[in-house]
Amino acid sequence: MTDDLAVSVRGLTKIFSGKTVVDAVDMEVPKGAIYGFLGPNGSGKTTTIRMMCGLLTPDGGEGRTLGHDIRKEARAIKENVGYMTQKFSLYGDLTIRENLDFMARMYRMKNRKQVVDETLRDLGLEGRGDQLAGTLSGGWKQRLALAACMQHKPRLLLLDEPTAGVDPKARRDFWDEIRRLSKQGVTVLVSTHYMDEAVQCDYIAYIAYGKKLIDGPARDIPHKVGLTTWRVDGPDLIPLEDALRADPRVQQVARFGAQLHVSSTDAKALDDVIAEWKKKNGTHHWVKKEAELEEAFIYLMANSDDNFGQTGKRAS
Amino acid sequence: MNIFSLARFGAVLAKEFIQMRRDRLTFGMMIGIPIVQLLLFGFAINTDPHNLPTLVEMADDGPVVRAVLTGMETSDYFDFQGIVYGPEEGDRALREGSANFVVVIPPDFERDVVRGLSPEVLVSADGSDPIAVGTAVGALSGIVETAIKQTLNGPLASYAGSPPPFSVVVHRQFNPESLSSVNTVPGLLAVILSMTMTLITAVAIVRETERGTMETLLATPVNALEVMLGKILPYVFVGYIQTGVFLIAAEILFDVPFLGSGWAFFAGFNIYIVVNLALGFLISTLVRTQMQAMQLSFFTILPTILLSGFMFPFAGMPGWAQAIGTAIPATHYLRIVRKVMLKGAEMADIAGDLRAIAVIGAVIVLISLLRYRQTLD
Numbered sequence: 001m002t003d004d005l006a007v008s009v010r011g012l013t014k015i016f017s018g019k020t021v022v023d024a025v026d027m028e029v030p031k032g033a034i035y036g037f038l039g040p041n042g043s044g045k046t047t048t049i050r051m052m053c054g055l056l057t058p059d060g061g062e063g064r065t066l067g068h069d070i071r072k073e074a075r076a077i078k079e080n081v082g083y084m085t086q087k088f089s090l091y092g093d094l095t096i097r098e099n100l101d102f103m104a105r106m107y108r109m110k111n112r113k114q115v116v117d118e119t120l121r122d123l124g125l126e127g128r129g130d131q132l133a134g135t136l137s138g139g140w141k142q143r144l145a146l147a148a149c150m151q152h153k154p155r156l157l158l159l160d161e162p163t164a165g166v167d168p169k170a171r172r173d174f175w176d177e178i179r180r181l182s183k184q185g186v187t188v189l190v191s192t193h194y195m196d197e198a199v200q201c202d203y204i205a206y207i208a209y210g211k212k213l214i215d216g217p218a219r220d221i222p223h224k225v226g227l228t229t230w231r232v233d234g235p236d237l238i239p240l241e242d243a244l245r246a247d248p249r250v251q252q253v254a255r256f257g258a259q260l261h262v263s264s265t266d267a268k269a270l271d272d273v274i275a276e277w278k279k280k281n282g283t284h285h286w287v288k289k290e291a292e293l294e295e296a297f298i299y300l301m302a303n304s305d306d307n308f309g310q311t312g313k314r315a316s
Numbered sequence: 317m318n319i320f321s322l323a324r325f326g327a328v329l330a331k332e333f334i335q336m337r338r339d340r341l342t343f344g345m346m347i348g349i350p351i352v353q354l355l356l357f358g359f360a361i362n363t364d365p366h367n368l369p370t371l372v373e374m375a376d377d378g379p380v381v382r383a384v385l386t387g388m389e390t391s392d393y394f395d396f397q398g399i400v401y402g403p404e405e406g407d408r409a410l411r412e413g414s415a416n417f418v419v420v421i422p423p424d425f426e427r428d429v430v431r432g433l434s435p436e437v438l439v440s441a442d443g444s445d446p447i448a449v450g451t452a453v454g455a456l457s458g459i460v461e462t463a464i465k466q467t468l469n470g471p472l473a474s475y476a477g478s479p480p481p482f483s484v485v486v487h488r489q490f491n492p493e494s495l496s497s498v499n500t501v502p503g504l505l506a507v508i509l510s511m512t513m514t515l516i517t518a519v520a521i522v523r524e525t526e527r528g529t530m531e532t533l534l535a536t537p538v539n540a541l542e543v544m545l546g547k548i549l550p551y552v553f554v555g556y557i558q559t560g561v562f563l564i565a566a567e568i569l570f571d572v573p574f575l576g577s578g579w580a581f582f583a584g585f586n587i588y589i590v591v592n593l594a595l596g597f598l599i600s601t602l603v604r605t606q607m608q609a610m611q612l613s614f615f616t617i618l619p620t621i622l623l624s625g626f627m628f629p630f631a632g633m634p635g636w637a638q639a640i641g642t643a644i645p646a647t648h649y650l651r652i653v654r655k656v657m658l659k660g661a662e663m664a665d666i667a668g669d670l671r672a673i674a675v676i677g678a679v680i681v682l683i684s685l686l687r688y689r690q691t692l693d
């Protein structure tokens with residue numbers, strides 16, 4: 001069964017100076033999938049990924065990455081995984097070519113010169129191989145980092161917020177590249193907190209404050225979250241939005257262009273609210289719709305913020 | 317797969333060389349520090365100890381006394397600034413530093429000279445400033461002898477050619493043993509190498525942690541030994557350059573001799589450099605920031621300067637200090653350098669010292685390999 005899983009961890013736990021940063025996380029990444037790892041800042045994504053590739057020793061739990069034990073076989077994992085760190089961590093004082101060459105040597109690749117030339121060409125950086133990596137723009141740095149951890153043709157890519165702080169065009173290019181790799185059979189685990197990236201994933205796990213809240217195939221997520229959503233358009237949306245937000249039976253109001261998406265996990269209560277508004281004001285156009293990943297995502301984000309607020313209050 | 321990979325070691329080595337070459341400031345410092353240190357210390361060593369303030373306590377007066385004092389004054393080493401009455405006054409002047417010497421002419425000096433009783437002229441020297449007073453003290457007996465010979469005529473002519481009719485006793489206060497300048501310069505090599513080698517390695521490694529590149533490095537299959545050797549070796553060459561610069565400067569500026577075997581010197585300094593680089597590696601496993609690495613490196617410099625025999629004679633230190641000193645690589649290297657450069661030692665003469673450094677080095681390497689984390693924990 002684990003044969004078709006690139007990553008499979010159970011009860012993964014990490015404690016930093018008394019604080020449980022990753023709390024009993026189970027995760028299964030099927031081979032060949034693009035797996036989105038979502039969660040707000042500080043939720044434990046980086047720590048989880050580091051444990052998966054043997055860079056951190058778990059304080060609890062166990063798991064296998066590409067069939068190798070994450071505690072005992074870190075080296076075998078490292079040989080076959082490409083890990084792109086959250087912060088750009090190639091050598092800024094080496095040139096692009098020197099960085100790529102260094103990485104190729106770390107994996108003892110044959111025909112290094114040819115491999116590096118190829119990578120440079122794929123990147124579209126043939127002419128700029130002698131430029132210092134530190135002088136590249138944010139988007140180019142990300143692409144270089146991705147290319148560098150891809151060179152040894154790993155079977156699994158762990159990408160930690162690869163597009164943070166990168167402009168939209170560069171992000172689109174980046175995702176084109178990820179999909180291309182995925183088509184070649186590479187498994188990609190990518191952490192992000194961009195919603196538009198989450199919708200491109202085959203699978204999703206959502207983590208908040210070290211706890212995994214939900215995971216599964218992307219199309220099942222809205223259902224798992226259990227949201228009912230109504231879409232409304234028409235005039236004077238702003239007062240409507242304010243009024244809906246004030247209604248305790250409405251859990252979430254999100255604006256999408258000239259529409260509002262009104263959601264709740266309590267379908268019955270929400271239907272009542274909508275029925276009242278239809279009676280009160282006939283100018284709005286209401287349609288019940290299938291909840292989508294966007295709404296689910298916003299819901300999860302808002303919820304984890306709530307958790308934080310409560311723990312904050314309790315603590316003080 | 318866990319075995320040592322030449323390819324990866326080579327990659328770390330090449331990378332380190334490139335980074336070193338591009339880091340102009342550090343590179344400049346590595347070459348500049350030995351020169352600056354040598355000049356600073358050399359300046360102190362070379363300070364012409366002329367016109368040192370001197371006081372006289374005169375309990376007697378006469379032709380011999382005057383001849384001695386005139387001789388001292390014309391030598392240019394001593395500058396008589398006045399007369400003191402009683403030993404307390406002389407002691408106070410030495411303690412305050414207002415005088416470097418107090419010359420004491422005992423009562424009935426002239427009479428005792430004539431009677432052939434060979435009285436003593438006491439010269440109290442401020443031993444806490446040994447470099448300053450050393451040369452003057454060394455010149456003292458010659459000066460006095462010459463002065464006497466010129467004066468010994470008339471009734472005292474019979475003494476000419478025989479041993480001086482009185483003796484000069486030099487009493488160093490505060491620091492009974494003294495450094496000699498030739499001793500200081502070779503010792504300086506031990507201190508400079510220790511300081512720069514340790515610091516540079518520690519900083520070069522911690523910089524990777526600070527900049528985040530350590531994470532990328534650790535995510536590759538590279539192992540501790542490959543990283544350690546790859547990071548250390550480039551700085552061995554820096555050590556070569558520093559030593560070369562140092563030896564040339566020592567020869568040109570201070571005429572420090574090199575009497576012993578070049579091979580013995582070469583063996584000693586290679587092993588000494590490696591030990592210090594390993595120490596830097598060890599420090600890097602103990603700290604998180606470059607600032608901490610610098611502080612800890614400087615912290616190790618203190619015992620190196622104070623307890624290695626560089627500053628104070630090793631044999632004169634209390635037992636506990638000698639025990640600590642024995643564990644310091646510089647202590648043994650210092651002996652090697654002094655033996656080879658000044659006493660003409662061959663390989664066999666320094667074997668014991670080499671062994672001692674090797675043992676210390678093995679311990680340091682072992683601890684740092686054990687402490688080196690393959691993870692970010």
Ligand SMILES: Nc1ncnc2c1ncn2[C@@H]1O[C@H](COP(=O)(O)OP(=O)(O)O)[C@@H](O)[C@H]1O
Pocket residue numbers: 016017021039040041042043044045046047048
């Ligand atoms: N090395 C560490 N030592 C102590 N705390 C850490 C360390 N690394 C991360 N943390 C803490 O663990 C929590 C989770 O961090 P991280 O895994 O980086 O989250 P994310 O990647 O989701 O932003 C944060 O509160 C962070 O401060």
Ligand SMILES: [Mg+2]
Pocket residue numbers: 042045046047086160161
């Ligand atoms: Mg992170």
